[in-house]
Amino acid sequence: MRQPGEFHQRDREWHPPAATPEYKTSVTRSPEYSLLSLEQSASEITGPTFGHNDINLLDNDMIHNYAQPGESAIGERIILHGRVLDENGRPVRNTLVEAWQANAGGRYRHKKDTYLAPIDPNFGGCGRVLTDEEGYYFFRTVKPGAYPWRNWVNSWRPAHIHLSIFGTSFSQRLITQCYFEGDPLIARCPIVNTIPDQAARDQLVAALDMNATIPLDSIAYKFDIVLRGRRSTLFENRLEGN
Secondary structure, X not given: OOOOOOOOOOOOOOOOOXXXXXXXXXXXXXXXXXXXXXXXXXXXXOOOXXXXXXXXXXXXXXXXXXXXXXXXXXXXXXXXXXXXXXXXXXXXXXXXXXXXXXXXXXXXXXXXXXXXXXXXXXXXXXEEEEOOOOOEEEEEEEOOOOEEEOOOOOEEEOOOEEXXXXXXXXXXXXXXXXXXOOXXXXXXXXXXXXXXXXXXXXXXXXEEOOOOOEOOOEEEEEOOEEOOOOOOOOEOOEOOOO
């Protein structure tokens, strides 16, 4: 049985403000009054557990997990890997990491996504995996494409993958995004720029990892995730898991 660890208070200077007018939809989604700090109850410091029986062999392989036999997803093949850590740098073992993303053309498999990029019939855009004893996870997938969004007249989202991490309790639940080293759209993104600290923004960028790259197959990117505490991994202007 997991023992709950100590959960440190959030550093509000590290995290983005809730209302950031350059990210237009944050204005209507942000609270109008000051936030309240509440004591955590047993329901926040305990949570669900997942077993290996809940995960299929191809669940973390988005190149093949939706493809027809003998087929594979179209696009630049990549590996996204890293470790999930708590606020004290300890590995978070056997926790569920879920991923979802647009395809190589920048389109999601969702009925409300009307971007003109084509749907890849062999790419579902979602996967999941359990971390191992060292908190390690990895996904095989294709690098998602950039896509336009209705923030300003010519706003484009950088290539990114959404990640959901459950941690050891509901108090650690984190939903985040990771971007890719070298993408010029990162610095122009109003969502990324809601985060005031450059070091915090850098935490959302997966680093090119040639050591984990498979020659003639897949480029690798490394993305470590810290669930809570002053240097926790962030997501947009929301504070889930913190």
